[in-house]
Every structure is written in C-alpha cells, then in structure tokens.
Amino acid sequence: MAKKRRSGYSFVGKEVQSSEFRIDKDLYIQKGRSPAYQNNVTTDINGKTLTAPVALKHDTLDDDAAAMPIDLFTGNILQITPTASRSKATPTASALISKWGLTDRFQYVDVCFINLTASTYYLAVVGGTDVTIVGNTRVSAATSGLFRFIVTDVGISVLTVYRLA
Numbered sequence: 001m002a003k004k005r006r007s008g009y010s011f012v013g014k015e016v017q018s019s020e021f022r023i024d025k026d027l028y029i030q031k032g033r034s035p036a037y038q039n040n041v042t043t044d045i046n047g048k049t050l051t052a053p054v055a056l057k058h059d060t061l062d063d064d065a066a067a068m069p070i071d072l073f074t075g076n077i078l079q080i081t082p083t084a085s086r087s088k089a090t091p092t093a094s095a096l097i098s099k100w101g102l103t104d105r106f107q108y109v110d111v112c113f114i115n116l117t118a119s120t121y122y123l124a125v126v127g128g129t130d131v132t133i134v135g136n137t138r139v140s141a142a143t144s145g146l147f148r149f150i151v152t153d154v155g156i157s158v159l160t161v162y163r164l165a
Contacts, residue, residue: 044104044106048104050104050106050107056075057074057075057077058075058077058078058079058114059072059074059075059077059078059079060078060079060080061078061079061080061088061123062080063080063081063082063083063086064086065086065087065088066088067088067089067090067091067128068088068089068090068091069091070091070095070096070099073091073096073099073100073111074099076109076110076111076112077111077112077114078111078112078113078114079113079114079115079116080113080114080115080116080117080123081115081116081117082115082117082121082122082123083117083121084121085121085122085123085124086121086122086123086124087123087124087126088123088124088125088126089126089127089128090125090126090127090128090131090161091128092128092129092130092131092157093128093129093130093131093157093158093159094129094130094157095128096109096131096149096159097151097154097157097159100149102151102154103154104151104154105151105152105153105154106150106151106152107150107151108148108149108150108151109148109149110146110147110148110149110164111146111147111148111149112144112145112146112147113125113139113144113145113147114139114143114144115139115140115141115142115143115144115145116142117141117142118141118142119141120141121141122138122139122140122141123138123139123145124137124138124139125137125139125145125147125161127159127161130156130157130158130159131149131159131160131161132158132159132160132161133147133160133161133162133163134160134161134162134163135162135163136163137163144165145163145165146163146164146165147161147162147163147164148161148162148164149161150162
C-alpha cells in the first residue's frame, strides 16, 4: 500500500506548516540609531506610522553669540549658562531635517533649551535659514523653554518652530 503524502514541509519526521506571508505597503526597517535618543511613534491623519526622536541626554551650548552647531541636536536637551544675554541661531532647516531623519510633512521634534544662569541674562533662540519661530523666543534666567520643530515642507526643507512652554 502506498504511503499517503502529507502537505507542508518535512524535517526529521516533524511536520512544518507553511502559510502565506504578506506585506501591504510602507514597511520601513530602521537602521540602528545613536544611543542619545530613541524614536517616538505617532501616526498621521491617513494612518501612516511616523517616528520622531525623543530627547534622552543633554549637551551644553557655548556662551557666545555664534550659531548652534548641528552636532548638539542629537540629544535635544540644550543647556547654557550665559554671562550676558545671548541670541543663538539654530542650524538650517535642511541640516536639522537631515540630522533627525525626518521624511514627511508634520513630523516633529521637541527641543528643550535650559538657561542655567541665576542672573537676569536670557537666551533668545533665533531661526536659521528656512526656520521660522513662532512665539516668545526668549528663555529667561533660571528657566527652560520647550520648542517643537515641525516639518512644514519636506520638498524645500522648511521648519516651523513653536514655543510650547
């Protein structure tokens, strides 16, 4: 009598069930990131999954009027102890979008600026090229300011920054 053939795969006498594996669209496997931040997962109005870096460590800004270097925007908590009131410009929108890996409109990153001085000196955050800041840009002495950088146009690298707190 002939032996009946089983469906599926055989491996050392064990039966392995096979099934269909399907990926519809928008599958993105992200490469490893710096341990300075992790990603926050959100969805847009169409249900597409978006990621945004979340601050996990701080960096210190130089006490001068020079623009903020792009390398400090990894941990997204920036502190300064100014010896005079300072105005510091952000990097360009294209540099920030590239640094954070933002790819879609309305993706955002929160950045906290902390003014550690005990005197009356403030930090004024000024927008770099294609960065528009909305709200009070001054971070008073012994306080902090939370700013949300939102991609308003990926095609031409434009960011709008809102002072949240």
